[in-house]
Amino acid sequence: MKSKEKSNVYKGIAAAPGIAIKPAYLFKKDIEIINNESIADIEEAISSFNEALEKSKNELAKVFSLAVDKLGEKRAALFEAQIMILDDPILIEKIVSRIAEEKMNPEFIVNDEISKYQDLMISSHEPYMKERSQDIEDIKNRIIRNIRKKKWKSRITEEVIVVSESLTPADTVLFSRMKVAGYITNFGGLTSHAAIVARSLDVPAVVGVHDATENIDDDDILIIDGFNGIVIVNPTEEQLNEYKDKLEKLHQLDKELAKLKDKKAITKDGKVINIFANLDLSEELEIIIQNGAEGIGLMRTEQIFQEYESFPSEEQQTKVYTEFAEKLYPLPLTIRAFDIGGDKVLPVDVQEPNPMLGWRGIRFLLDNKELFRSQIRAVLRASKHKNVKFMIPMISSFSEIIRANEIIRECKSELTEEKIIFDNQIEIGIMIEVPSAALLIKDFAAEVDFFSIGTNDLIQYMLAVDRGNDIVNSQYQEFHPAIIRTLDFIIKEANKAGTRVTLCGEMAADFRAIPLLVGLGLDSISVSGAVIPYAKSIIRNLDYSQINEFVADCLKCKTEHEIHEKVNKFYFSNFGDSSHEFYSN
């Protein structure tokens, strides 16, 4: 191999720890680049076109079923027209016959044929026709996306590192079913979906590598270092050896940590901290159990059902929840209600200008009562072994808790009437992720059985920083004094009221934050499965008397910088060995 200059090293944000050395797989989503290859198998091309049409229809129907009340008649009609286009006999016949005659890739024909109509619309003098052309663009891109999705599925057979501009939740779910050894994206931060899913699946991820897709080609050999946010393209012999060495050490460390599996997370002076796992994808359950979690502290249901084309029925949900509850028994399973945002269900042209402040979480559920009820009933039905808890996201006002509790009561009495067995004492909790909820914690305590602090949203709402926005995401600071003091307030108030409180955000996945969180008085945390052994080893080396002082110091700080320094100093002076050696700074 030719010796390369240092320019084969790219820096990004270390989003999920781990090291992998594998070939690159470029995931191109840019619909503008249309594949104009010719094809050999006409039948296969036509059937993949038809499948893409079916898939697109189901997707639109799923979205439409939830959003119809909010759309208004005009938008609803447009939506219906979009679904009708997927059934348009003239259009479909034309596309199918062109695929057969011209022997061209279906995405090329779809693009060419539908664009003809768009050109006619754009050439019209009526301004609304330009908008309409945009709607047609949506449907065209949806079909092309679905044609491609099927191809990707069949193409990834070897272990690869996926390189992409960005990844949506749907993309990551798609890849989680395949052999993906790591993720690299141009955009995104620590809390982007690629990052969260990578941590869940215990594969490394580096995000925010701005030119990744430009500098990496298919089948380039990549080293991904998720500890330090480094990507090396076509490494030199020397670089390869260095990383093979690290990889070996990492396996050793994993073996060491695996010994902690059946040990409790208990501090040196005897305080037990319960460690639960967050679960995003069904595949994770195995890693979670292997790593010795004491249950699931957060099951994100919207993610689990992402792969379903329509919203899952009560029966489908009951089946999934029951299976998880039974596999975990006697450990607890905390199921969070669907946290679906308006940005995921509304069509592009009526999307909310600010979805994070919009129609999501409990607001969405209270507006889609049937969906909410189907989930509550399914959760109750899965609770018959008494190891299931239910948790409601995005609570910001007292009335939302009252209304949710009322619906839960109604569902309970229905099930009683239907003579279905369930846990009548099922614990109901709420997420504390909106500042108003943090302030009202004392009043909420009387109405719920537990609290779970969601730090990702709490931080972005408290600091008014969009964590997905590259320009300001350096202001997204988990050690901001206002955040630390708010956590302190929540935990103290909850303890006073005798209501249990846990923390399930990504903050608990930051090893360095664990001493601080434990010191603030949390009795439990919920983290990605892969983090559990690390968290255990840290907690087992903590001394409560020692962290009390450290926490008191942090609570006095005025800047995030001061807290950050104290946290780093505490972590590296106490846990300097083991995992530390993988971090080069």
Added chain:
Amino acid sequence: MIEKKVKIINNAGLHTRPAATIVKIASKYKSEFFIFKDGMNINGKSIIGVMTLAAAKGSELKLTFDGEDEKEMAEEILDYFNRGFDEL
């Protein structure tokens, strides 16, 4: 074959909702149905085709119906145009 001229009389013109309704009505019949406007010749059973027609209030269209049930088809569709797409 039946050939008729119609005028758009509702304020909003031939927007998406009436376009969808026209296609739905046409699809119930076996006969062929075409819409002619500004030199364009659009199959009336194709929603994407009908959506490309920019037809504001006052514009004139030529409709043709051809086939075994052309009479019934023409009657129902012309009626829908004459009702101003139920938006008057």
